[in-house]
Amino acid sequence: MLGVSRRVAVSAVVLAVLVGTAVGAAGFTFIYAKGASYLTDDPAACANCHVMNEQYAGWVKSSHHNVAVCNDCHTPHSFFGKYYTKALNGWHHSVAFTSGDFHEPIHIGERNLQVTEAACRSCHQDITHAIEPELLVRVSAQATKEPRKEADRHGSQHPVPRDGTMSCLRCHRSVGHLELD
Amino acid sequence: MANPNAPVKRRGLLLLVGVGLVSALAAAAAVALATNIFERKQEAKNTFVRVVELTDDTVDPAIWGKNFPLQYDSYLRTVDQVRTQYGGSEAVPRAPTQADPRSVVAQSRLEEDPRLKAMWAGYAFSKDFREERGHAYMLDDQTFTERQQVTQQPGTCIHCHASTYTAYKKLGNGDIMKGFDALNHMKYFEARKQVEHPVSCIDCHDSQTMQLRVTRPAFMQGMARMKAAQGVKDFDVNRDATRQEMRSYVCGQCHVEYYFKGPEKTLTYPWDKGLKVENILAYYEENPHKDWTHADTGAPVLKAQHPEFEMWNQGIHARSGVACADCHMPYTRVGAQKVSDHHVRSPLLNINRACQTCHHFSEDELRSRAEALQARTFQLRNQGLDALVGLIADVKAAKVAGKTDADLAGVYALQRRGQFMLDFIEAENSMGFHAPEEAARILGQATNLIRQAQIMVRDPSFKPEVPDMPPPGAGDAHAGPGTPGKTVGNPGGGSPAH
Numbered sequence: 130m131l132g133v134s135r136r137v138a139v140s141a142v143v144l145a146v147l148v149g150t151a152v153g154a155a156g157f158t159f160i161y162a163k164g165a166s167y168l169t170d171d172p173a174a175c176a177n178c179h180v181m182n183e184q185y186a187g188w189v190k191s192s193h194h195n196v197a198v199c200n201d202c203h204t205p206h207s208f209f210g211k212y213y214t215k216a217l218n219g220w221h222h223s224v225a226f227t228s229g230d231f232h233e234p235i236h237i238g239e240r241n242l243q244v245t246e247a248a249c250r251s252c253h254q255d256i257t258h259a260i261e262p263e264l265l266v267r268v269s270a271q272a273t274k275e276p277r278k279e280a281d282r283h284g285s286q287h288p289v290p291r292d293g294t295m296s297c298l299r300c301h302r303s304v305g306h307l308e309l310d
Numbered sequence: 311m312a313n314p315n316a317p318v319k320r321r322g323l324l325l326l327v328g329v330g331l332v333s334a335l336a337a338a339a340a341v342a343l344a345t346n347i348f349e350r351k352q353e354a355k356n357t358f359v360r361v362v363e364l365t366d367d368t369v370d371p372a373i374w375g376k377n378f379p380l381q382y383d384s385y386l387r388t389v390d391q392v393r394t395q396y397g398g399s400e401a402v403p404r405a406p407t408q409a410d411p412r413s414v415v416a417q418s419r420l421e422e423d424p425r426l427k428a429m430w431a432g433y434a435f436s437k438d439f440r441e442e443r444g445h446a447y448m449l450d451d452q453t454f455t456e457r458q459q460v461t462q463q464p465g466t467c468i469h470c471h472a473s474t475y476t477a478y479k480k481l482g483n484g485d486i487m488k489g490f491d492a493l494n495h496m497k498y499f500e501a502r503k504q505v506e507h508p509v510s511c512i513d514c515h516d517s518q519t520m521q522l523r524v525t526r527p528a529f530m531q532g533m534a535r536m537k538a539a540q541g542v543k544d545f546d547v548n549r550d551a552t553r554q555e556m557r558s559y560v561c562g563q564c565h566v567e568y569y570f571k572g573p574e575k576t577l578t579y580p581w582d583k584g585l586k587v588e589n590i591l592a593y594y595e596e597n598p599h600k601d602w603t604h605a606d607t608g609a610p611v612l613k614a615q616h617p618e619f620e621m622w623n624q625g626i627h628a629r630s631g632v633a634c635a636d637c638h639m640p641y642t643r644v645g646a647q648k649v650s651d652h653h654v655r656s657p658l659l660n661i662n663r664a665c666q667t668c669h670h671f672s673e674d675e676l677r678s679r680a681e682a683l684q685a686r687t688f689q690l691r692n693q694g695l696d697a698l699v700g701l702i703a704d705v706k707a708a709k710v711a712g713k714t715d716a717d718l719a720g721v722y723a724l725q726r727r728g729q730f731m732l733d734f735i736e737a738e739n740s741m742g743f744h745a746p747e748e749a750a751r752i753l754g755q756a757t758n759l760i761r762q763a764q765i766m767v768r769d770p771s772f773k774p775e776v777p778d779m780p781p782p783g784a785g786d787a788h789a790g791p792g793t794p795g796k797t798v799g800n801p802g803g804g805s806p807a808h
Binding site: 136137140143144147148150151153154155157158161162178179180182183226227233234 | 333343347350645646663666
């Protein structure tokens with residue numbers, strides 16, 4: 130090697146081997162774990178881990194099977210929101226399934242419930258708007274993390290889903306994936 | 311000799327070692343993760359291994375357990391004794407004797423509530439009656455109960471206290487109906503020699519396909535007669551029931567009201583007119599039967615036996631298509647496998663899986679809901695028992711004062727009816743939970759009839775009011791065509807898909 134001292138050259142090779150080994154191992158793991166599939170909308174990707182088998186099987190038999198995939202209900206309908214949610218859930222799910230430390234039956238968390246409730250309202254706006262007149266304001270307010278202004282509440286309005294009263298899923302639990310049988 | 315390049319070299323070396331360490335850690339973490347993912351992927355592979363060949367004659371559950379270790383493991387756990395507020399069972403130590411080698415039994419219900427002795431006066435149940443224990447104990451607890459010493463029991467009892475399917479086949483040369491008759495005709499201890507295990511895999515599962523199936527002739531016949539009353543001809547439970555129905559019917563083979571018909575002592579489920587308590591009473595009027603003559607009053611009375619299947623049929627869970635197994639054997643995940651929990655027990659000992667799959671409330675909330683229903687039933691039951699104890703005292707006094715059996719015939723009829731209704735809920739293992747409103751209705755009715763009987767003791771001209779009988783199938787979760795009911799697993803109505 131010209132113009133480079135022998136010592137530096139040896140160091141560079143050693144460094145390349147070390148870093149290459151790490152990148153190779155990480156790369157293999159990424160491919161082995163079907164890492165790229167998580168960037169897609171394919172529901173099968175969500176069932177890469179067998180712990181989601183029941184949810185997947187339930188979705189296959191559900192009423193929303195032909196109109197929605199996992200991401201339609203479980204991620205926000207915006208580019209940034211979607212991939213941020215995917216990353217966040219991806220991290221939590223990986224940690225949970227790798228360590229084996231998670232509650233069974235699986236429960237949806239507060240944030241993901243908000244996302245799902247907003248998704249119901251996004252597609253079924255024509256109906257939900259009649260129930261909750263300020264709905265559009267509310268869903269976008271949640272997406273942008275703006276605290277809803279008191280002025281948005283017009284006396285007769287129902288509380289936001291967070292209060293657990295007007296949750297769509299309270300009555301319509303089975304539309305996505307009912308786990309019975 | 312100071313080398314001006316030394317610090318640079320040292321820094322370079324440090325950097326190299328640092329990068330080396332970080333790379334090594336990163337590689338190790340990546341490999342560790344890959345290994346973990348590999349393990350999880352292995353879990354997801356179907357791990358069923360056929361170690362032994364099962365046949366239609368394999369009765370020993372341990373042999374089945376070689377092929378199905380997860381189910382067998384949970385099945386073995388039915389030895390556990392855990393109390394719930396109104397059920398479960400408590401392990402009570404006792405000194406083993408020659409006649410009864412058990413060193414642990416369940417608590418005595420007679421000591422807990424002496425009123426039961428009054429209700430069953432003159433019947434073996436007033437001598438020994440303990441809280442029911444898990445499936446593991448069904449055979450021993452029946453073999454060694456003191457009731458065996460005070461009375462000669464028929465072989466009929468064995469049908470539900472042991473794994474009898476292979477015994478039927480052996481006694482009937484392959485015909486289970488013939489084997490069923492043969493066991494009915496035996497004395498208990500002769501029949502006891504034909505069996506060796508408590509309820510086992512083969513009693514509910516086909517050995518080749520693992521499909522659920524009914525093996526008890528009494529249930530096949532009882533269901534066929536009940537369906538016939540509702541207009542369903544030639545009902546064959548193993549051919550006509552849905553998979554979800556079977557997840558209750560295999561339990562309904564035994565968890566029912568029954569009697570021993572005629573001198574042949576044929577095990578019979580009195581469902582010809584329907585499953586409600588009035589339907590069953592009407593059956594016993596048409597097919598005259600008494601279990602014993604009450605020692606204190608002289609009334610020809612009936613003993614109700616654990617009618618869980620009948621009560622569940624009147625409840626909201628059955629109506630919603632929820633099967634026995636959904637709450638008493640809820641699914642659980644082992645690795646990637648979904649396994650029915652064969653540790654059959656009170657759902658209150660397993661609220662997370664039994665209730666929270668459908669009901670999204672905290673364990674405490676769900677427990678207090680269930681116990682509130684049970685507490686109300688318990689209060690009504692106590693009222694009924696107090697009324698009955700009062701009636702028995704009144705009749706005894708009337709007899710001392712010279713009243714004859716003929717004078718008291720009307721009172722006896724009311725006692726028979728009221729006491730059976732009371733016992734129907736007392737004997738049913740859910741303290742009303744399986745059908746809370748029905749339990750309350752029955753207990754209200756029972757108290758009403760017993761109090762009317764007390765009036766009749768005092769005033770023979772009193773005309774009692776006995777409520778009308780509901781039509782067969784009305785309100786049942788299992789009603790056939792033309793009756794206002796529903797089909798299990800098919801809340802929408804219509805004909806079930808097969």
